[in-house]
Structures are given as structure tokens and as C-alpha cells.
Amino acid sequence: xxxxxxxxxxxxxxxxxxxxxxxxxxxxxxxxxxxxxxxxxxxxxxxxxxxxxxxxxxxxxxxxxxxxxxxxxxxxxxxxxxxxxxxxxxxxxxxxxxxxxxxxxxxxxxxxxxxxxxxxxxxxxxxxxxxxxxxxxxxxxxxxxxxxxxxxxxxxxxxxxxxxxxxxxxxxxxxxxxxxxxxxxxxxxxxxxxxxxxxxxxxxxxxxxxxxxxxxxxxxxxxxxxxxxxx
Ligand code: HEC
Ligand code: HEC
Numbered sequence: 001x002x003x004x005x006x007x008x009x010x011x012x013x014x015x016x017x018x019x020x021x022x023x024x025x026x027x028x029x030x031x032x033x034x035x036x037x038x039x040x041x042x043x044x045x046x047x048x049x050x051x052x053x054x055x056x057x058x059x060x061x062x063x064x065x066x067x068x069x070x071x072x073x074x075x076x077x078x079x080x081x082x083x084x085x086x087x088x089x090x091x092x093x094x095x096x097x098x099x100x101x102x103x104x105x106x107x108x109x110x111x112x113x114x115x116x117x118x119x120x121x122x123x124x125x126x127x128x129x130x131x132x133x134x135x136x137x138x139x140x141x142x143x144x145x146x147x148x149x150x151x152x153x154x155x156x157x158x159x160x161x162x163x164x165x166x167x168x169x170x171x172x173x174x175x176x177x178x179x180x181x182x183x184x185x186x187x188x189x190x191x192x193x194x195x196x197x198x199x200x201x202x203x204x205x206x207x208x209x210x211x212x213x214x215x216x217x218x219x220x221x222x223x224x225x226x227x228x229x230x231x
Pocket of ligand 1: 046
């Protein structure tokens with residue numbers, strides 16, 4: 001009887017050595033969830049899991065605390081949690097085949113997200129992606145250094161050297177902008193960087209960097225970041 005129940009429930013709590021939610025917590029931090037040899041991102045690269053913001057961190061994605069029962073995702077464009085996850089999995093983590101509902105890993109991630117979702121009535125969260133790019137006033141460079149550390153450094157590494165970056169595919173900032181004058185004549189390098197940050201891989205830009213919505217990064221912090229980068 002127990003064997004049957006276990007087979008049906010896959011990784012349910014009282015079956016295997018590892019409860020499903022614990023396995024999900026591991027997968028959440030594991031970049032090899034994606035089969036792509038070029039992927040170095042895990043879910044934890046872009047999402048907090050806490051109720052209040054983590055000090056010193058600005059993530060591109062919303063916190064997934066209370067995410068399991070939100071009525072919709074991605075600003076209303078996804079209504080199923082697994083579809084919202086697969087959006088990230090294929091767009092950012094280079095996953096070739098979306099995770100299926102039958103995959104034990106999907107179930108484990110689900111159980112983990114349920115565990116960090118005490119509020120089953122949690123509302124959907126707003127997502128304002130900035131389509132039309134305009135320049136922003138430059139801000140305080142000291143604040144910009146904090147923004148760089150909180151938002152960009154994990155992937156891009158230290159400025160000027162890229163030391164510690166998560167992937168060699170992430171360019172060295174701000175040096176990469178030196179070529180922008182030739183590549184994008186008539187557009188200031190700062191505006192090219194704004195477009196990349198606001199659009200990530202979307203709106204025809206390409207790549208696999210995530211976009212920063214207005215909820216994730218204010219224009220004020222973006223202006224401070226550009227001042228710090230000297231752009
Ligand atoms: C490279 C960054 C990145 C990675 C990696 C990533 N995400 Fe996301 N994710 C985003 C961004 C950006 C959004 C859009 C903003 C938002 O809705 O949170 C998003 C949205 C979501 C949403 C919808 C949240 C909502 O309420 O709108 C869920 C759920 C989600 N991601 C789960 C995951 C899971 C699980 C993984 C790992 C399998 C993952 N993400 C990997 C960046 C990422
Ligand atoms: C989740 C990892 C990640 C984060 C966080 C991230 N980037 Fe990126 N970024 C990348 C990767 C990977 C590339 C190269 C692939 C691409 O273009 O999408 C890239 C490319 C870029 C480029 C384009 C470089 C070129 O080749 O012209 C710019 C500019 C940039 N990032 C700026 C930023 C800034 C500024 C931040 C912080 C606000 C940031 N990125 C945060 C991963 C990231």
C-alpha cells in the first residue's frame with residue numbers, strides 16, 4: 001500500500017529520503033536544473049524567497065515568497081505557475097525543453113514554492129516592463145556603486161575586470177560600451193545600456209539577460225548606476 005502511494009506521489013514527504021520541498025529548495029539554487037552547458041543561472045540568481053527585500057540585493061524577478069497561489073504571473077500574461085517558471089527556464093536558463101508537469105523536478109519546485117507561500121490568497125504582482133526607452137537623469141555615483149553591487153555584480157563581476165562574474169558571456173562593464181559609438185551611431189552609450197537593462201533579451205535585443213521592470217529598478221537607481229559607470 002505504501003509503495004503504491006509513494007509511486008503515485010513521486011517524492012511526497014514520507015516516501016524517499018528527501019522530502020519533495022527540500023529537493024525543490026536544492027533545485028532552486030542549482031544551475032544544472034537546465035541541461036544547457038552554457039547556463040550558469042539558477043532560480044536563486046534572479047529571485048529572492050523572502051517576504052521583505054534582502055538588504056543589498058536588487059533582483060530582476062519578484063520575490064517568490066507567496067508566489068504559489070498568485071492568480072496570475074508575469075504581469076498577467078501567464079496564469080499557470082509552471083508556465084511562469086518555464087518562461088524563465090527557457091528564456092534565461094537556456095532550457096531547451098520546458099519542464100513538464102509529470103517531471104519530478106517540477107513537482108519538487110512546486111512543493112518548495114508552496115512551502116514559502118503561507119498566504120493562499122496572495123494577489124498577483126504588478127510588472128511594468130518599459131517598452132519605449134528614454135534617457136534618465138544621471139544620479140549619485142555613490143548610490144550607483146551600491147546599485148551595481150546589488151543588481152549587476154553577481155553576473156557581471158567587478159567593474160573594469162569582470163572578476164568573479166558568473167559567466168564569461170556577461171560582458172565587462174563599463175568597457176563594453178566603448179564600442180557602442182560605432183555599433184549604434186547617433187545613440188548615446190548610456191541609452192544603449194538603459195535599453196539592455198530595461199529589455200534584457202526582449203524587444204528584439206537578444207541574449208539571456210533578464211529585463212528590469214520599474215518594480216525591480218527605479219529610474220532614479222538606474223540614473224545613479226549610469227553615473228557610477230561614467231556613461
Ligand atoms: C535570469 C533571471 C531569472 C532566472 C534565472 C529565473 N527567473 Fe523567474 N523571473 C525573472 C523575471 C525578470 C521575471 C519577471 C518579473 C516577475 O514577474 O517576477 C520572472 C518571473 C517569474 C515568476 C512569476 C512571478 C510573478 O508573480 O509574476 C515565477 C513564478 C518565476 N519567475 C519562477 C522562476 C523559477 C522557479 C526559476 C528557476 C527555474 C526562475 N524563475 C528563474 C527572472 C528570472
Ligand atoms: C542574471 C545575470 C545578469 C544580471 C543580473 C545582469 N546581467 Fe547584464 N548581461 C548578462 C549576460 C549573460 C549578458 C550577455 C548576454 C546578453 O546580452 O543577454 C549581459 C549583457 C549585458 C550588456 C550588453 C553587453 C554587450 O555585449 O553589449 C549590458 C550593457 C549589461 N548586461 C548591463 C547590465 C547591468 C547594468 C546590469 C545591472 C543592472 C546587468 N547587466 C545585470 C547577465 C546579467
